[in-house]
Amino acid sequence: MFPTPNLDHITSNDYENVYEPAEDTFLFLDALEKDIEFLKNNINPCICLEIGSGTGCVSTFLGQLLGNGTTLLLCTDINPYATAITVKTAIHNSIHLDAITTNLTSGLLPRLYHNVDILCFNPPYVVTSSEDVNSTNLIERAWAGGIDGREVIDKMLPLVNDLLSSNGVFYLLVISDNKPDEICDRMWNDYKFQSKILASRLAGREKQLILKFWRNQS
Ligand SMILES: C[S@@+](CC[C@H](N)C(=O)[O-])C[C@H]1O[C@@H](n2cnc3c(N)ncnc32)[C@H](O)[C@@H]1O
Structure with a gap:
């Protein structure tokens, strides 16, 4: 098992903002670790992008797993505290990444068009009212997903087709309330992305899943 990134530099005060x-984060780490040989042997990634990086734990872990120092790791988050801590987490664990405060991938397209080899998103997925999705409370925005917990996810899905390289992969954390089958059907019907459940776990009453998507090659 690969060690979880060291997060000693983050204080309880930081967690009031990030x-x-x-x-969910740890399920994401497990799924990436499970897929690492595939990623190294089949993708040989040049560019990884994580949307909504929070503390940067996932991208730092991915950098450690890839271990080559040549892959460009990019992160975005709508929360400026998160992007600041993401950079600190990477430095604290001897990983280099760049973090940008933006909404989803605003400002990164068209530069990254069809250039992202690994795309990761642990989104705000909790079922809430629509108003909560645009809350001014940044911590609330970390988890509030609106109707079916899908409002942020549904804005992000069309970007996957623009971002992913020809053999790129997209990892998305969802819960059963998000209607994962419907997400997979949409990705197939609209963009011909294949999908599978890479990992799943019960966390209390919530079933969390990591979905993996890739372009249909036939
Ligand atoms: C469930 S948290 C996951 C954080 C981290 N990736 C992890 O796994 O611990 C969701 C993250 O997405 C960010 N986020 C929410 N809406 C966003 C948006 N429209 N664009 C970019 N980031 C967003 C939140 O600020 C939060 O950091």
């Missing part, structure tokens, strides 16, 4: 890694 999403604290939880079961």
